[in-house]
Amino acid sequence: MKKAEVKEESAKAEAPKAGEAPAGKRVKTPQLLRGFRDVLPEEQSFWDFARTTAEKLARAYSFDRIGLPLLESQDLFIRSVGKATDIVEKEMFAFEDPGGDKVVMRPEGTASAARAYIEHGMLDRPQPVKLFYIEPMFRYDRPQAGRYRQHYQFGAEVFGSEEAIIDAQLITVAHSFYKELGLDVVMRMNSIGTNESRTAYKVELVAHYRRHRNTICEDCKRRLQKNPLRVLDCKEESCQPVKASAPQILDYLDDASKEHFMKVLEYLDEVGVKYVLSPHLVRGLDYYSRTVFEVTLADADEEAARGTVLGGGGRYDALIETLGGRPTPGCGFGLGIERTVMAMKDKGVVPPVVTPFVFLAPLGDGARRKGLLLFEQLRQAGIPVAECFGKAALKAQLEAADRMKVPHTLILGQKEVLDGTIIIRDMESGAQETVDIGKVVGIIQKKLANGNGKSE
């Protein structure tokens, strides 16, 4: 019956006035773009926890924040991340700006940071230069759980030192980040050496696989062409024997890289950062050299972990030079906030929430007028105060206060307004006291100072 009514109405409203939605007809709501998401209020405590932890930590380790633009020239990423990488080849939001320049929404932060380092002459500052950022990145990926077209990264970069202790401390920062968020993680470590040693290794690896051409899977044959190091990731049963007998990259490292890597590991042992060697770990960005690492949950096994990498990073000693700067070593990481939040939820981490200390409930028009001002006074006195002015009934306001788990509610009714008083209600015991309204701010302040109200 209702449906029929609606239909009738819409039939009648044939000639809607310009600028008005046709009556009775449903207007379709524009929807979220594929791979994008809204972070709803309920989720914000997780995000706040992650962001404030990241920022606190970065500052504790003397990193300075850098703000980087969303749009960069396409050329920046082609030259740094690499033309043949998946990120550049098929995952960039790239377009021409109105002036005809080729620009992209940055797919990652390191290249931007390196560009800024060169562009602002940071190589003439005291080295090393340590920078951090928490910014969204964009990749035109096929979306999946924990994989979005816009995702946030906590990034940290150190330019101007190739000391192994830099790598180790960076990894320690990443490790501490997760630890402080209540997540038990393990760092998967590898070294891919210099360009030369890596090239030499690839030749050997390809030769090895060519010798077993007839037993390896189709995927691996393709990988040999495109990205040989990836064959070591293959899960195909038939490839396992070939994989097991394949040469290891660590054996092909030049002496300096090998020594560098050993030092990094020693430092990590020293600070007690949990890591495992991952000889198959290679990263999909061209600028990496020597140390590379990924972060996964400690209880995820090697196979399962591949899909849920929380973060990754490594050394990029040639990057600055590639971008036209004076040769300068560097090292950094990017940690995915969405995946971190997802892991926190999975593991039942309870993020800290700030609950207001008092709730102000005015009743009636006169009280509301006074209440609006009192709210300002409480807030200016540094008291976390909440309200639900949108509701008039006391019952509804107390319900709201209860939902917020506020320890005290201030009730201001008509009678109190006339008397110049206000009621302070203890929400746990239900006890109420009536006090002079002029003194209430001071009284609440005192209660707050005494920690007279649990949650802190």
Add this chain to the structure above:
RNA sequence: GCGACUAUGGUGUAAUGGCUAGCACAGGGGAUUGUGGAUCCCCUGGACAGGGUUCGAAUCCCUGUAGUCGCCCCA
């Protein structure tokens, strides 16, 4: 970019191709005209979109869209 699966109020779900699409939670209102966290009552609100098959479609088919899983790759 490839393959597979899924799609019912805000959320979680139910219904041999057949009656007004049911239930729980959340939300709004009330029982209590100024007292929350318990209970009870009432209400709001839904078939992803578009086609097709059929007397009849939430249910079957197609296309699109979105999500999820695997591949690729990554945070």
